[in-house]
Amino acid sequence: MAFSVVLIILLSSDVVFAASLSDTENLMSNLTNGYNVNIRPAVEQLSPVDVSVQLYLKSIIDFDDVQGILSFTTGIRMTWMDYRLQWDPNGYGGLQTLSVPLSHIWLPQLFLSTPATDRSYFAESWSKATLSNTGDVVYLEMALIQSTCDVNVKYYPYDIQSCNTSFALLGYTKTEVNLMRLEESIDLTLYLGNSMWDLESTHVSVETIHGGIQEMLFTFNLRRKNExxxxxxxxxxxxxxxxxxxxxxxxxxxxxxxxxxxxxxxxxxxxxxxxxxxxxxxxxxxxxxxxxxxxxxxxxxxxxxxxxxxxxxxxxxxxxxxPKSLVSFYLALTCTDCGGKAVSPESDGFTTDQIAKGWVESNSMNSVDAQKVxxxxxxxxxxxxxxxxxxxxxxxxxxxxxxxxxxxx
Structure with a gap:
């Protein structure tokens, strides 16, 4: 009897917390009803909304050092808190997460401020974000980015290139939306490498430019494979x-x-x-x-x-x-008389007359050599x-x- 009661309770528990289609529809309707996508999700409107951004590099497709264009595929992850998107999971069959189109919620619009092509905006309206019952919003997009890069080939082919890809947050100043980096470097967990360049290091920084607009700077330090x-x-x-x-x-x-x-x-x-x-x-x-x-x-x-x-x-x-100068130059370099040596009258028992006779013969031979040049x-x-x-x-x-x-x- 006791076993039957426990079994009924467990089955009833599963039924209560199994989210149905109607639960999802009700949650979507309740969250978007009266929701204004143009208003920042800050309880105190004088306080900024913290938006964290992280880049997950997948691959460097190409680095055109002639045109100065860096092409790479990456994942862009943005997270922020929207108190208007909180709910109690118990009221919706235990549903704790929900995917919604970006057009239905407030979205910090990132703009590629170093574009090499016409596409500089991200977060298309048909894309979706993941909501949590705590109000946390996570948006993740895979993108092919083509960014300009100042190329320095002074030491080619032993050059190291430092390319900066920057994203600006348009429409809001630092006092309204605060850009934050999750890490000091780009996430390379998924990085596949490149056949022409070694990725030496990466760096992430946030800068405030004119008008209080914030810009997130992603730096790629590339070393050429010079073989x-x-x-x-x-x-x-x-x-x-x-x-x-x-x-x-x-x-x-x-x-x-x-x-x-x-x-x-x-x-x-x-x-x-x-x-x-x-x-x-x-x-x-x-x-x-x-x-x-x-x-x-x-x-x-x-x-x-x-x-x-x-x-x-x-x-x-x-x-x-x-000319005599060329003759002397030729004889000196060809060592025509390298074997000659000074001989004293007493050496080897030669007399002075014999030495003098030998000197005359040697001098005569040098004259002959000069004539042969x-x-x-x-x-x-x-x-x-x-x-x-x-x-x-x-x-x-x-x-x-x-x-x-x-x-x-």
């Missing part, structure tokens, strides 16, 4: 600069030296144009890679001038004597010197360029 740029941009620059110097290894009689130099010069100029088209057309600041390419262009032009002048030396008639030999020596010099300069300039970019970034 692709190193292989396809930096290494070709090194190779072009180094290959430039190999013109001095070509045989002058081939007649290809000037053509090789011009081809390399044009290749650097074309490559510079390609790089410029893939980076923002900005002068503040100018990418350091442009200065590097300009140095390489000047370096290539200098090599071409040196090649032409050296070809003139190579083509001079052998009957034209080589021709313009072609001088030109060949200069080719070797310039080859080593320009290869070393190319490698040093590239190393300095990389070091400056890494330290600066």
């Amino acid at each position: 692709y740029a190193i292989v396809n941009v930096l290494l070709p620059i090194l190779f072009l600069g180094t290959l430039n110097a190999f013109v001095f290894l070509l045989i002058p009689e081939s007649g290809e030296r000037v053509g090789y130099s011009i081809t390399t010069l044009l290749a650097i100029a074309v490559y510079m144009t390609i790089i410029m088209s893939s980076l923002p057309q900005s002068s503040d600041p100018m990418p350091l890679i442009f200065y590097k390419l300009l140095v390489d262009l000047t370096y290539s032009a200098l090599i071409m001038v040196v090649v032409i002048l050296n070809m003139r030396l190579h083509g001079k008639d052998d009957n034209v004597p080589v 021709t313009w072609k030999k001088v030109s060949s020596l200069l080719d070797t010197i310039f080859f080593v010099l320009f290869v070393v300069l190319s490698i040093i300039s590239f190393a300095v360029f990389i070091a400056v970019m890494k330290v600066g970034a």
